Amino acid sequence: MNENIIREFSDIQDELLAKVKLENTIQKEEIQSIAGVDLAYWDKDGKAYGTCCIVVVDYRTQEVIEKVYSYGEITVPYIPGFLAFRELPLIIEAVQKLTKLPDLYMFDGNGYLHYRHMGIATHASFFLNKPTIGVAKSYLKIKDTDFIMPENEEGCYTDIVIDNEVYGRTLRTTKNVKPIFVSCGNWIDLDTSTDIVLNCINKESRLPVPVRLADLETHKVRKQLSK
C-alpha cells in the first residue's frame, strides 16, 4: 500500500543526496539573521490541518525581526524518515511571505542525521537555497546505533558515528537538562552548526531561540485557527 509512495520518496531523497555539501558557504561572522521553522497540527471535521510558523531573529541580539505563518490541510501522512514530504508544502508557503530572507534556517527535526542523510533540514535546503541546520528533541536511531550521553555541562557533546561516518552530534545545551541532537542540514559543517546553535541558547530553553520561538508561535496560531 505505502510501498509505492515510500519507494518514490526514497528515490527523490537519493537524488537530492548527491547534491549535499557539508561545507560552509557562509562564515558565521557574516550571519545577520536566522530563521526557526516549526509546525503544529490539529483535526477538524475528520481532516488534518497544520500551521507552519517561521520566526526570524537577529543572530547577535536574538531579537525577533519578523514572524510569518501559513496553514492548510495536511494530506501526506507522517512516516518516519519522510517528514519533509509532509511539512515542506506549508514551509515553502510561509517562506514566500517573508519580507526579507534570513541567512540560515534552523529546523525542528534532523538533517544529515537520517537513514539516507536526508532529514527535513537537508531536504528543505534545496527549496530554500540557504544553509540549514537540523535540531531534534529526540533521537532517531539508525542502524541500531545508540547515542553516547555527553557530560552534564553546558556545551558538552558526543558525535554520532555510524559505520565510521559522523551523522550528527548529541549536544548538551543546558546543564541538568537532557541533550538535543544537532546535525548538518546543507552548505554548513557540523562544528559551525554546533557553534551557531550554542550561540542561540538562553536560560529559557534547551532549544535554540529561533526554534523555540517558532514552536511557541505555532501553538498560538493553532489556538486561533482551530476555532
Add this chain to the structure above:
DNA sequence: GCGACAG
C-alpha cells in the same frame, strides 16, 4: 503478534 518510530 510485538516493538520501533525526527515531527
Add this chain to the structure above:
DNA sequence: ATCTTGTCGC
C-alpha cells in the same frame, strides 16, 4: 505531533 494537572526543583 497531540491528549493533559499538578508538582518537584533551581
